[in-house]
Amino acid sequence: MAATRSTIKSLLRDGQPGSDVHVAGWVRTRRDSKQGFSFIELNDGSCMANLQIVVDAATPGYEDAIRRVTTGASLRIVGTLRESPGSKQRVELHASTFDVLGEADPAKYPLQKKGHSFEFLREIAHLRPRTNTFGAIARVRNCVSYSIHRFFQQRGFLYIHTPIITTSDCEGAGEMFQVTTLPLDRLAEGTPTKTVDYGHDFFGKRASLTVSGQLEGEIYATAVGPVYTFGPTFRAENSNTPRHLAEFWMVEPEMPFFDLDDNMALAEEFIKTIIQDALSECAEDMAFFNERIDKTVLATLTHILEHEFKRVSYTEAVDILLSAGRDWEYPVAWGHNLQAEHERFLTEQHFQQPIIVHDYPRTLKPFYMKCNDDGQTVRAMDVLVPRVGEIIGGSQREERLDVLLTRMGECNLDPAEYWWYGDLRRYGTVPHAGFGLGLERMLLLLTGMQNIRDVIPFPRTPRNADF
RNA sequence: UCCCGGAUAGCUCAAUCGGUAGAGCGAGCGGCUGUUAACCGCUAGGUUCUAGGUUCGAGUCCUAGUCCGGGAGCCA
Numbered sequence: 175m176a177a178t179r180s181t182i183k184s185l186l187r188d189g190q191p192g193s194d195v196h197v198a199g200w201v202r203t204r205r206d207s208k209q210g211f212s213f214i215e216l217n218d219g220s221c222m223a224n225l226q227i228v229v230d231a232a233t234p235g236y237e238d239a240i241r242r243v244t245t246g247a248s249l250r251i252v253g254t255l256r257e258s259p260g261s262k263q264r265v266e267l268h269a270s271t272f273d274v275l276g277e278a279d280p281a282k283y284p285l286q287k288k289g290h291s292f293e294f295l296r297e298i299a300h301l302r303p304r305t306n307t308f309g310a311i312a313r314v315r316n317c318v319s320y321s322i323h324r325f326f327q328q329r330g331f332l333y334i335h336t337p338i339i340t341t342s343d344c345e346g347a348g349e350m351f352q353v354t355t356l357p358l359d360r361l362a363e364g365t366p367t368k369t370v371d372y373g374h375d376f377f378g379k380r381a382s383l384t385v386s387g388q389l390e391g392e393i394y395a396t397a398v399g400p401v402y403t404f405g406p407t408f409r410a411e412n413s414n415t416p417r418h419l420a421e422f423w424m425v426e427p428e429m430p431f432f433d434l435d436d437n438m439a440l441a442e443e444f445i446k447t448i449i450q451d452a453l454s455e456c457a458e459d460m461a462f463f464n465e466r467i468d469k470t471v472l473a474t475l476t477h478i479l480e481h482e483f484k485r486v487s488y489t490e491a492v493d494i495l496l497s498a499g500r501d502w503e504y505p506v507a508w509g510h511n512l513q514a515e516h517e518r519f520l521t522e523q524h525f526q527q528p529i530i531v532h533d534y535p536r537t538l539k540p541f542y543m544k545c546n547d548d549g550q551t552v553r554a555m556d557v558l559v560p561r562v563g564e565i566i567g568g569s570q571r572e573e574r575l576d577v578l579l580t581r582m583g584e585c586n587l588d589p590a591e592y593w594w595y596g597d598l599r600r601y602g603t604v605p606h607a608g609f610g611l612g613l614e615r616m617l618l619l620l621t622g623m624q625n626i627r628d629v630i631p632f633p634r635t636p637r638n639a640d641f
Numbered sequence: 642u643c644c645c646g647g648a649u650a651g652c653u654c655a656a657u658c659g660g661u662a663g664a665g666c667g668a669g670c671g672g673c674u675g676u677u678a679a680c681c682g683c684u685a686g687g688u689u690c691u692a693g694g695u696u697c698g699a700g701u702c703c704u705a706g707u708c709c710g711g712g713a714g715c716c717a
Contacts, residue, residue: 205677206676208674211676212676280668283651284652286652286667288666288678289678291653409715409716415711416710417717418716504713563716564716
């Protein structure tokens with residue numbers, strides 16, 4: 175008898191007929207033959223495919239146990255691997271013993287053998303990873319995460335860390351920070367002093383959750399060379415769309431001695447590497463997405479790999495839109511933000527591939543982006559991909575102290591608040607650049623999934639932080 | 642936050658003009674079968690999102706609210 179548990183993935187790939195093996199997992203479905211045996215489809219999450227278990231009625235305890243083998247139940251099986259006469263699998267496991275570890279009442283278990291809407295599955299986020307789709311998403315998300323680390327580690331980047339949030343009050347180990355978007359300043363108007371004295375707060379000043387690790391990334395990038403952050407990021411915007419989360423994961427590399435062209439080249443190589451890794455390491459899951467979620471996703475990804483991302487300046491983009499010969503819901507004019515309809519036209523219809531729009535008007539972008547000599551634009555870049563839209567935003571950073579201070583003035587920021595950011599320019603300033611990649615948007619591109627709430631295990635959106 | 646649309650069985654949905662609440666899937670039971678989205682038969686399963694209102698009568702019409710989806714803005 176095999177004492178060590180094998181994964182279903184390894185058995186389906188390498189399992190030899192005649193070998194004794196031990197598996198455990200969750201029942202997807204059971205089919206009985208009254209001629210004296212039952213078929214069980216077992217899944218352990220190691221791969222998309224199930225292992226077919228054949229249980230003979232002569233197996234010890236069969237009569238009593240087989241009734242408890244229902245969809246969702248957990249099982250441990252010991253038996254012998256054999257070639258399968260069926261056409262849908264190479265091998266199957268003939269059980270010599272099987273134990274029901276945990277039952278799943280079929281009258282109550284929410285997951286049925288047939289498909290469920292993603293909206294329904296969001297309500298049972300604790301069970302949805304037991305479905306084909308969410309198991310595949312979990313594996314691809316893991317693959318992408320590893321691919322990201324490998325990409326930067328192979329290039330000598332240092333990984334810098336970032337924080338975490340929870341609404342659960344059952345972690346047990348003491349007082350927790352309250353996070354709120356309630357207007358405390360206004361609530362304070364009903365108090366005698368009519369002010370919130372953050373001096374008495376934990377940090378002695380008003381504190382928030384991070385919306386980006388970029389500025390801190392610059393600190394290390396101008397000390398130890400290229401770095402990247404990869405962690406959760408929080409935005410309290412009241413955004414209710416299939417592309418926004420209040421808590422999402424972002425990758426932010428920051429590179430000294432990089433200009434915008436270097437930045438764009440790295441971003442393109444980065445995205446293509448992630449796609450390549452997902453296709454080669456999660457082939458079975460990717461085939462599933464192409465078959466069941468979006469029949470164009472593999473062709474789209476292959477097309478992306480085979481073409482260079484088109485560089486288009488903001489000014490060129492505006493010209494293209496103005497000469498497109500069609501009406502826009504939002505008028506196109508230099509100096510205005512590109513609207514979603516404009517971005518979609520450019521990447522989905524005009525170029526039909528990912529594009530990098532660069533050198534935006536300075537009035538549209540934050541203070542830290544490097545100003546061009548034309549006095550009108552900054553060295554910003556957005557990577558736009560079909561269907562998903564903006565997947566990367568980045569820029570070359572302004573390394574000239576005087577220009578930076580001027581820009582802070584234009585943006586009504588107090589340079590004293592950013593004294594340390596200024597110091598990076600006062601002492602040994604260097605040209606540098608970086609960008610941010612939204613992990614979940616990358617997953618939308620890879621999987622063909624429509625809603626960003628379905629590519630993160632536990633989505634946080636306005637009015638929703640369950641599980 | 643704004644503009645649309647929606648909420649009916651465990652799930653996905655139907656219900657004509659305001660007139661007895663239906664189907665498929667799932668579940669239970671039985672049959673059949675080296676099966677594999679199995680198949681065939683029978684049975685059970687409903688506070689029609691909530692609170693008001695109109696009406697002889699409301700799933701259906703009106704008002705308010707809650708939640709969900711799509712689009713927009715913000716962005717990654």
